[in-house]
Amino acid sequence: MKNELRGRMTKDGIRIYEPGDFAGMHAAGSLAARILDQIADHVFVGQTTATIDSEIERLVNEAGATSATIGYKGYQHASCISVNHVVCHGIPGTKLLKDGDILNIDVTVIVDGWYGDSSRMYVAGKLSRKAERLIQVTHDSLMLGIEQVKPGNTFGDIGNAIQSYVEQHRMSVVRDFCGHGLGRVFHAPPNVLHYGRPGTGAVLEEGMFFTIEPMVNLGRPETKTLSDDWTAVTRDKSLSAQFEHSVGVTADGVDIFTLSPGGKFHPTYG
Ligand code: MF3
Ligand code: CO
Ligand code: CO
Numbered sequence: 209m210k211n212e213l214r215g216r217m218t219k220d221g222i223r224i225y226e227p228g229d230f231a232g233m234h235a236a237g238s239l240a241a242r243i244l245d246q247i248a249d250h251v252f253v254g255q256t257t258a259t260i261d262s263e264i265e266r267l268v269n270e271a272g273a274t275s276a277t278i279g280y281k282g283y284q285h286a287s288c289i290s291v292n293h294v295v296c297h298g299i300p301g302t303k304l305l306k307d308g309d310i311l312n313i314d315v316t317v318i319v320d321g322w323y324g325d326s327s328r329m330y331v332a333g334k335l336s337r338k339a340e341r342l343i344q345v346t347h348d349s350l351m352l353g354i355e356q357v358k359p360g361n362t363f364g365d366i367g368n369a370i371q372s373y374v375e376q377h378r379m380s381v382v383r384d385f386c387g388h389g390l391g392r393v394f395h396a397p398p399n400v401l402h403y404g405r406p407g408t409g410a411v412l413e414e415g416m417f418f419t420i421e422p423m424v425n426l427g428r429p430e431t432k433t434l435s436d437d438w439t440a441v442t443r444d445k446s447l448s449a450q451f452e453h454s455v456g457v458t459a460d461g462v463d464i465f466t467l468s469p470g471g472k473f474h475p476t477y478g
Contacts, residue, residue: 215229218410218413220398221397221398222389222396222397222413223417224413224416225416225456226415230456230463232319232320233322233465236317236320236323236324236454237326237466237467238324238466239273239317240316240317240324240454240466241324241326241467243315244315244327244328244468245468247264247313247330250263251311251330251332252332252333253304253309254304254305255304255305255332256300256302256305257298257301257303257305257311260287260289261285261287261289264286264287264313265285268315273317273318273319274319275316275318276317276323277315283438285299285300287313287314287315288300288313288327290311290312290314290440290448290450291303291310291311292309292310293446293447294439294448295382295385295423295440296385297438297439298438299436299438299439305332305333307333307334308336309331309332310329310330310332310335310343310447311330311332312327312329312449312450313328313330314326314450314452322391323391323392323394323454324454325394325419325421326453326466327421327450328473329343329346329347329450329451335475338426339449342426342449343475345377345379346449346450347451347473349369349370349422349424350420350421350422350453352369352370353370353402353422354455354464357412358412358458358460358461358462359412359414359457359460362408362410363401363408363409363412364405364407364408364409365406365407366402366404367409368403368404368405368406370403379424380425380428380429381423383403383429384429384431385421386399386400386401386402386421387399387418387421388418389416389418390417390419398410402420402423412457414457414458415456415457416456417456417465418455419455420452420455421451421452421453422450423449423450424450425442425444425446426446426448427444427445427446428442428444430442430443430444451473452466
């Protein structure tokens with residue numbers, strides 16, 4: 209039987225992949241993670257996000273992989289680079305990074321038909337205390353969400369773990385964007401919300417593949433999309449951060465496909 213026809217679908221329309229499919233996700237996820245490791249040296253004051261994106265495109269090609277974002281709904285770049293109050297889907301451009309800028313770099317690659325999607329935060333120059341706090345809370349909220357991933361838990365358990373942690377720290381979770389199923393496609397059911405109530409939503413089953421990618425704002429959660437139809441910014445201009453991993457549900461927990469080979473997922477490399 210053809211590969212894409214194997215496996216089954218839950219009543220919520222979520223594809224259940226097979227044990228042998230984890231290897232494909234590891235190949236794609238680890239390439240995305242390696243590229244995010246390698247790009248760290250290209251982030252500095254005076255650099256442009258267009259140059260960072262060109263380097264990412266070069267690294268994707270060098271690996272013999274395909275960028276999932278080039279040509280996706282008309283998007284033309286190998287990454288999204290979201291600086292300061294940009295929440296997500298920032299378009300690489302020629303503006304120079306300045307001291308203290310924080311940026312999310314989001315890369316999705318296709319390796320042998322499997323999608324690897326991950327993003328992290330970087331800093332140009334010196335990190336301010338408030339940006340450091342935002343980045344730490346966002347990172348930790350993702351990891352707390354991932355801790356909820358095991359068969360029998362629900363997507364609401366993931367969202368609740370993220371939301372309650374973020375709100376304890378007087379920050380807010382963006383509602384306008386969510387994580388997503390992925391595998392042999394880029395965006396598939398379910399919508400992985402980064403907020404919610406325990407025990408609600410679809411039940412997690414072994415073989416589900418999806419992203420968790422919380423966006424956290426220092427101010428209010430509302431966003432707006434600029435006239436370029438991509439760039440999403442905080443309405444109140446407050447700083448925003450995001451981290452994203454691609455994960456799979458195993459028999460007793462979680463497999464993270466996009467772990468950093470160099471231990472560089474967190475910008476302070478802790
Ligand atoms: N990688 C993004 C995500 O996490 C999607 C980017 S789509 C693009 O889902 F077209 F904006 F690149
Ligand atoms: Co994603
Ligand atoms: Co992404």
